[in-house]
Amino acid sequence: xxxxxxxxxxxxxxxxxxxxxxxxxxxxxxxxxxxxxxxxxxxxxxxxxxxxxxxxxxxxxxxxxxxxxxxxxxxxxxxxxxxxxxxxxxxxxxxxxxxxxxxxxxxxxxxxxxxxxxxxxxxxxxxxxxxxxxxxxxxxxxxxxxxxxxxxxxxxxxxxxxxxxxxxxxxxxxxxxxxxxxxxxxxxxxxxxxxxxxxxxxxxxxxxxxxxxxxxx
Ligand SMILES: O=P(O)(O)OC[C@H]1O[C@H](OP(=O)(O)OP(=O)(O)O)[C@H](O)[C@@H]1O
Ligand SMILES: O=c1cc[nH]c(=O)[nH]1
Ligand SMILES: [Mg+2]
Numbered sequence: 001x002x003x004x005x006x007x008x009x010x011x012x013x014x015x016x017x018x019x020x021x022x023x024x025x026x027x028x029x030x031x032x033x034x035x036x037x038x039x040x041x042x043x044x045x046x047x048x049x050x051x052x053x054x055x056x057x058x059x060x061x062x063x064x065x066x067x068x069x070x071x072x073x074x075x076x077x078x079x080x081x082x083x084x085x086x087x088x089x090x091x092x093x094x095x096x097x098x099x100x101x102x103x104x105x106x107x108x109x110x111x112x113x114x115x116x117x118x119x120x121x122x123x124x125x126x127x128x129x130x131x132x133x134x135x136x137x138x139x140x141x142x143x144x145x146x147x148x149x150x151x152x153x154x155x156x157x158x159x160x161x162x163x164x165x166x167x168x169x170x171x172x173x174x175x176x177x178x179x180x181x182x183x184x185x186x187x188x189x190x191x192x193x194x195x196x197x198x199x200x201x202x203x204x205x206x207x208x209x210x211x212x213x214x215x216x217x
Pocket of ligand 2: 202208
C-alpha cells in the first residue's frame with residue numbers, strides 16, 4: 001500500500017503538526033481545529049496530484065482556454081467527531097465533492113477494555129467513486145476498519161485515500177494489512193512509535209475529539 005508520511009519532508013506542514021501536539025497551544029481550541037483544517041487543505045492538494053485528469057475547454061471573456069482538471073467523482077468521508085475539522089479542510093479544496101459521515105466511538109467496559117461502536121452513517125453511493133477517508137488519529141486502526149466496512153454497504157469505491165494526521169506504527173501496519181489487496185493509499189502527517197495501555201498514541205497529542213470540541217460525559 002503506497003504510504004506517504006509528510007513530516008519526513010521539510011515544509012510548513014510540520015509547524016502545524018508541532019502546534020497540535022503542543023500542550024501550551026492546545027489551550028486554544030480554535031487554533032487546534034484550524035490547524036487540523038489547514039493540514040486537511042494541504043493533504044487534499046497532495047492527493048489531488050494522484051487523481052485522473054481530463055482536458056476541459058473554458059470560455060473566458062476574451063477567448064477559450066484549455067485546462068487539465070480532475071475527472072474523478074470524489075466523496076469526502078469522515079469519522080465523527082474528530083474527523084470534522086479535517087473533513088472541512090479537505091472539502092475546502094474538493095469543494096464540489098459529495099460527503100459521507102460515519103460515527104465511531106470507544107465504549108469502555110469495567111475492565112478498561114473498549115469496543116468501537118458505529119451507530120450512524122450518512123453516505124451517497126460509493127460505487128466506482130474515489131473516497132477520501134479522513135480521521136486525524138490512527139491509533140489501533142479499528143475505527144478506520146469499521147468505518148470503512150460500514151461505508152462498503154453504500155457501494156464499492158474505485159480507490160480509497162486514507163488521510164490521517166498522527167498514526168501509531170501498529171495502526172499503520174494494521175491498515176496496510178487490511179487494505180493489502182485493495183486499491184488504497186495512505187497519507188499520514190506523522191507516525192509515532194508507541195500506543196499506551198489505553199491505546200492512545202505516544203507522544204501523539206492526547207484526545208483529538210476533546211481538544212477540538214471539549215470533553216464528553
Ligand atoms: O485507531 P483507533 O484505535 O480506532 O483510534 C482512533 C480513533 O480515536 C479517535 O476517536 P474517538 O474514539 O476518540 O472519538 P471522538 O472523535 O468522538 O473523540 C479518532 O478520531 C479515531 O476515530
Ligand atoms: O491517541 C489517540 C488515540 C485515539 N484517539 C485520540 O484522539 N488520540
Ligand atoms: Mg476522542
